[in-house]
Amino acid sequence: xxxxxxxIAVAFSLTLFACNSKGSKxxxxxxxxxxxxxxxxxxxxxxxxxxxxxxxxxxxxxKPFATLISxxxxxxxxxxxxxDQALLSGTDIFIIATAMGKKDPGDKPPFSQSEIEQLEQWVxxxxxxxxxxxxxxxxxxxxxxxxxxxxxxxNGYTEDTLLTxxxxxxxxxxxTKANGSLNATHPILDNVERLNTFTGSSVKGDSTWTPLxxxxxxxxxxxxxxxxxxxxxxIITNVSYADFYSxxxxxQGICKQYGKGxxxxxAESAFLTAQFDRNGNxxxxxxxxxxxxxxxxxxxxxxxxx
Numbered sequence: 001x002x003x004x005x006x007x008i009a010v011a012f013s014l015t016l017f018a019c020n021s022k023g024s025k026x027x028x029x030x031x032x033x034x035x036x037x038x039x040x041x042x043x044x045x046x047x048x049x050x051x052x053x054x055x056x057x058x059x060x061x062x063k064p065f066a067t068l069i070s071x072x073x074x075x076x077x078x079x080x081x082x083x084d085q086a087l088l089s090g091t092d093i094f095i096i097a098t099a100m101g102k103k104d105p106g107d108k109p110p111f112s113q114s115e116i117e118q119l120e121q122w123v124x125x126x127x128x129x130x131x132x133x134x135x136x137x138x139x140x141x142x143x144x145x146x147x148x149x150x151x152x153x154x155n156g157y158t159e160d161t162l163l164t165x166x167x168x169x170x171x172x173x174x175x176t177k178a179n180g181s182l183n184a185t186h187p188i189l190d191n192v193e194r195l196n197t198f199t200g201s202s203v204k205g206d207s208t209w210t211p212l213x214x215x216x217x218x219x220x221x222x223x224x225x226x227x228x229x230x231x232x233x234x235i236i237t238n239v240s241y242a243d244f245y246s247x248x249x250x251x252q253g254i255c256k257q258y259g260k261g262x263x264x265x266x267a268e269s270a271f272l273t274a275q276f277d278r279n280g281n282x283x284x285x286x287x288x289x290x291x292x293x294x295x296x297x298x299x300x301x302x303x304x305x306x
Contacts, residue, residue, distance in 0.1 A: 024061060024275045024277050025060075025061065025276055026060060026061050026064055026274065026275055026276075027274040027276055028064065030064050030274035030286040032068040032071055033071060034068070034071045034297065037071065037072045037073050038072060038301055039069075039072045039304055040073035041073070042073060042304060043073055043075055044074050044075070044092035044093055044300075045074075045075050045077075045090060045092045045093070046076045046077070046091075046094075046095065047079055047087075047088075047091045047093070047094050047095070048066065048076065048077070048079070048097070049078070049083070049094065049097070049099070050079065050080050051079060051080045051081055051110075052096070052099035052110035053100040053101070053141075054096070054098055055097075055098035055269075056097045056269055056273070057078065061273060061275055062272070062273050063273075064274040064275075064285070065272050065273040065274075065296060068293065068296055068297070069296065069297070069300045072297055072301070074093075074304070082112070082115055083115040083116075083119050084114070084115070085121075088119070088127060091127065092128060092303075092304060093129075093130060093300065093304060094129050094130070095130045095132070096129075096130070096131050096132070096142070096145070097130075097132035097269055097272075098132060098133065098134050098138050098269050099111070099142050100137065101140065101141040103235075109142070109144045111142075113144075116145055116148050117148075119145070120148050120149065123258050123259060123261035123262075123263060124258065125259065125260055126259075126260040126261050126306070127261045128261055128262045128303035128304065129262070129264070129303075130263075130266070130299070130303060131145065131146070131263065131265045132265075132266045132269045133146075133153060133203070133265070133267050133269075134200055134201060134267070134268065135156065135157035135199055135200055135201045136155050136156050136157065136201075136224045136239060138201075139153040139154060139156075139267075149258065149265075150205060150209075151204065151205050151209070151254070152203065152205070152250075153201065153202075153204075153267070154201045154203070154221040154247070156201065156221060156222045157199055157221075157222050157241070158200060158215070158219060158220070158221050158247050158250065158267070159219065159220050159222060159244075160173055160215050160216055160218060160220075160247070162216040162218050162219075163215070163219075165196060167289070169196060169283075170281075171198055172197065172283070172287075173198075173199075173200075174196055175194070175195045175196075175213050175252075176193060176194050176195075177189070177192075177193050177194075180214070181213065181214045181215070181216065182212070182213065182214070183210065183211055183212050183213075186210060187298065188264070188298045188299050188302050189295070189298065190294075191291065191294050191298075192291040194290045194291050195290060195291060195292055196271060196287055196292060197252055197268040198268060198270040198283055198284075200252055200268025200269070200270075201252075201268070202219070202247050202251065202252055202267050203250065203251060203252070203254055203267045204249055204254075205254050205256065205265075209254045209255065209256045210254060210256065211254050212252075212253035212255060212264075213251055213252035213266075215247050215252065217246075219248065219250065220244040220245070220247055221245055221246070221250065222241045222244045223241070223242065223243050223245070224239050224240070225241075225242060226238070227239075252267045252268055253265065253266045264302075264303060270283055270284050271292050272284070272285070272299075273285065274286035
């Protein structure tokens with residue numbers, strides 16, 4: 001999610017910059033213009049969730065994302081209200097990005113059963129849903145939503161040494177059509193040859209789901225060991241990464257026609273926006289020599305198309 005995560009470290013506090021909005025900021029100078037807007041006539045209504053302790057918000061780190069799709073013709077708003085049919089009525093695309101648990105380390109999900117049921121019903125009836133998760137603890141917090149739609153989510157982080165970006169981009173994975181890690185047959189990947197993602201995790205669906213960002217057979221899912229202690233009224237969560245298992249069959253992005261609606265699930269969040277880390281380094285779609293910006297446009301256009 002952020003470039004500051006050196007997740008291979010033996011242990012780190014959950015309050016590290018990786019999960020702290022103070023550690024990164026939006027690159028509001030990034031070029032979010034759209035030469036040929038495709039959604040100006042349709043004007044799809046996009047609603048961005050901020051009711052579930054979401055790390056990313058369109059007013060902060062996801063502002064470049066929100067401005068880009070607005071320039072393509074979307075009407076973008078955010079909401080701090082619980083999910084129900086009244087909220088979703090009139091919404092074309094609902095986005096939940098990096099929801100966090102009610103308490104650390106995320107094992108108390110922020111979603112009620114009613115919210116999950118009504119969200120699935122809305123998608124089944126024709127709504128479009130974008131779910132964006134991350135490395136620990138986001139997968140654990142969002143797991144009930146994934147369980148409902150039949151998606152497995154890894155709650156640690158995922159490493160693929162064969163996709164490591166070797167062009168001086170720290171902690172990035174480089175997915176390309178040339179190496180077969182991008183699905184060349186899906187419209188979300190039209191005119192997308194190279195994508196950088198930044199750490200993140202992995203998800204897996206059954207054969208009805210289409211993989212978009214595909215790991216190599218060497219990919220590994222690293223598990224977490226969590227220790228929660230209280231000190232002077234503060235809750236300190238230490239996370240260590242140790243054992244791992246094969247991530248073969250997992251992906252960092254999948255999609256599906258779900259009833260009359262559509263769902264896209266992504267297991268990394270930074271690549272959809274443009275940010276600076278705390279040292280002033282760019283990470284996200286503001287990096288050169290990549291097609292992350294085109295991916296975002298394709299993604300929303302696919303979800304908007306009925």
